[in-house]
Amino acid sequence: MNLNDxxxxxxxxxxxxxxxxxxxVRFALxxxxxxxxxxxxxxxxxxSPRTASSFLGYERQELSQPWPLAQxxxxxxxxxxxxxxxxxxxxxxxxxxxxxxxxxxxxxLTR
Amino acid sequence: xxxxxxxxxxxxxxxGGFVDIGDLVTNAVVGSRFGMxxxxxxxxxxxxxxxxxxxxxRVAAVSGRATFEVIRERLGPRAGLANLGxxxxxxxxxxxxxxxxxxxxxxxxxxxSYMLWVPxxxxxxxxxxxxxxxxxxxxxxxxxxLSLVVFAVALFLLKPDWxxxxxxxxxxxxxxQEGAGVYWYYAIALFGAAMTPYEVFFFSSGxxxxxxxxxxxxxxxxxxLLGFPLGGFLSIAIxxxxxxxxxxxxxxxxxxxQVALPVAQAGGQLALAVLILGVVAATFGAALETTLSSGYxxxxxxxxxxxxxxxxxxxxRFHVSMIVVLLAGVAVLATGVDPILVTEYSVVxxxxxxxxxxxxxxxxxxxxxxxxxxxxxRAVNIAGxxxxxxxxxxSLAAIPLMIATGAGA
Numbered sequence: 001m002n003l004n005d006x007x008x009x010x011x012x013x014x015x016x017x018x019x020x021x022x023x024x025v026r027f028a029l030x031x032x033x034x035x036x037x038x039x040x041x042x043x044x045x046x047x048s049p050r051t052a053s054s055f056l057g058y059e060r061q062e063l064s065q066p067w068p069l070a071q072x073x074x075x076x077x078x079x080x081x082x083x084x085x086x087x088x089x090x091x092x093x094x095x096x097x098x099x100x101x102x103x104x105x106x107x108x109l110t111r
Numbered sequence: 112x113x114x115x116x117x118x119x120x121x122x123x124x125x126x127g128g129f130v131d132i133g134d135l136v137t138n139a140v141v142g143s144r145f146g147m148x149x150x151x152x153x154x155x156x157x158x159x160x161x162x163x164x165x166x167x168x169r170v171a172a173v174s175g176r177a178t179f180e181v182i183r184e185r186l187g188p189r190a191g192l193a194n195l196g197x198x199x200x201x202x203x204x205x206x207x208x209x210x211x212x213x214x215x216x217x218x219x220x221x222x223x224s225y226m227l228w229v230p231x232x233x234x235x236x237x238x239x240x241x242x243x244x245x246x247x248x249x250x251x252x253x254x255x256x257l258s259l260v261v262f263a264v265a266l267f268l269l270k271p272d273w274x275x276x277x278x279x280x281x282x283x284x285x286x287x288q289e290g291a292g293v294y295w296y297y298a299i300a301l302f303g304a305a306m307t308p309y310e311v312f313f314f315s316s317g318x319x320x321x322x323x324x325x326x327x328x329x330x331x332x333x334x335x336l337l338g339f340p341l342g343g344f345l346s347i348a349i350x351x352x353x354x355x356x357x358x359x360x361x362x363x364x365x366x367x368x369q370v371a372l373p374v375a376q377a378g379g380q381l382a383l384a385v386l387i388l389g390v391v392a393a394t395f396g397a398a399l400e401t402t403l404s405s406g407y408x409x410x411x412x413x414x415x416x417x418x419x420x421x422x423x424x425x426x427x428r429f430h431v432s433m434i435v436v437l438l439a440g441v442a443v444l445a446t447g448v449d450p451i452l453v454t455e456y457s458v459v460x461x462x463x464x465x466x467x468x469x470x471x472x473x474x475x476x477x478x479x480x481x482x483x484x485x486x487x488x489r490a491v492n493i494a495g496x497x498x499x500x501x502x503x504x505x506s507l508a509a510i511p512l513m514i515a516t517g518a519g520a
Contacts, residue, residue, distance in 0.1 A: 004188075054185070054186060054187055056186075056471075057474060057480075063474075065477040066477060066487070066496045066499075067496075068496055069474065069496065
């Protein structure tokens with residue numbers, strides 16, 4: 001499966017209720033070293049209620065300028081949340097299903 | 112002393128490099144139809160290109176990434192590819208216009224039809240792109256292009272009524288004989304001519320070619336902030352010449368000889384010779400820049416090795432793609448389409464595509480992860496957002512105006 005298959009697909013909760021779209025995928029580079037590089041570990045997906053378009057980097061709190069642009073993009077992505085790997089029930093190419101009682105984390109990245 | 116020379120050379124190159132076939136034709140067309148009443152657009156465009164070049168040059172110097180590498184990284188492959196498609200098409204269109212411009216200038220000098228000059232122009236551009244060192248190529252065309260100062264000299268020799276010219280420039284109103292739609296259509300064309308995306312691709316890739324570091328930023332800033340405004344001054348002189356000679360005579364510009372007419376009238380054959388030299392150098396320089404820009408954008412998006420600092424064999428795909436672009440441009444010219452017409456469309460499409468490249472650069476120039484402490488300052492950001500708005504409005508208004516006015520007819 002390619003990441004492109006997941007990006008933009010619909011996200012539904014345990015009851016089949018649509019929550020939004022996958023707008024980003026988070027990785028952590030804290031696993032053991034692979035052949036050359038540290039292997040990426042799939043942390044979770046970022047679900048955006050309105051748009052699967054890019055955050056353009058404004059998910060990181062340190063990027064806050066130019067102010068009107070930052071406000072516009074954050075407003076557009078308002079209500080976005082991060083769902084961890086263990087809360088994902090199905091990772092299909094059309095639809096991503098979450099487990100009942102999943103935890104929605106803050107999608108913002110602090111320093 | 113050596114440093115001072117470097118600065119002087121940089122400024123002179125920026126002046127000569129600012130004017131290309133788009134500026135020549137659009138300013139002359141506008142001058143002959145609207146007098147000086149659109150001179151303010153050149154001012155807006157020059158400030159915009161200074162801002163844009165300053166940001167992309169700084170991003171390139173600090174992060175080592177040229178504009179399209181940044182675009183690909185920030186927008187992702189899909190949106191990045193759409194962006195590449197638009198930018199690349201406009202690049203090819205501009206290459207076509209510039210090669211046509213070289214050929215038209217040589218026709219003016221020789222009397223031999225421009226169609227016969229096109230293959231020579233193609234060969235010359237390709238040879239230089241392939242063989243000549245980046246800095247030599249940049250400086251020679253820029254310096255010889257400075258002979259376009261003859262437009263400013265001609266304007267003085269024509270002894271115009273300066274008060275009347277200034278009056279047109281500061282009236283900020285649509286001339287009575289023209290409609291508002293046409294006026295704004297040409298305002299966008301002029302804006303696109305001053306602020307073409309290829310200039311930024313070339314400028315930021317050039318920064319990588321020349322291995323700019325943070326300590327070189329000051330010099331690049333001086334080059335841009337002095338060179339581009341002086342280039343803009345040349346643009347206004349072109350419009351001024353047309354406003355003094357062509358507008359009263361009711362001549363509307365449809366060929367390069369009409370662009371040259373006021374200069375010939377003011378300074379005779381000698382001035383005309385200098386003008387032709389300047390036009391050849393300016394269009395030749397711009398043909399090199401646009402050809403390279405096509406290669407830069409493609410290679411940077413797809414991750415090929417690129418740059419003239421590598422031997423051609425080590426950047427084979429980069430060089431092959433430029434050959435293909437040149438051949439495509441010549442194929443378009445071979446259909447017999449008027450290069451002046453291609454130019455007029457290319458500047459408008461430049462304005463349409465501008466937000467695609469401007470927005471990612473504005474965002475990345477603010478990103479501390481890339482830029483560290485060299486992020487945009489407050490003043491640059493205020494100007495940056497104002498220009499984002501102007502660029503968006505121009506881009507969105509261009510096509511409706513093009514349809515409504517029949518492309519400014």
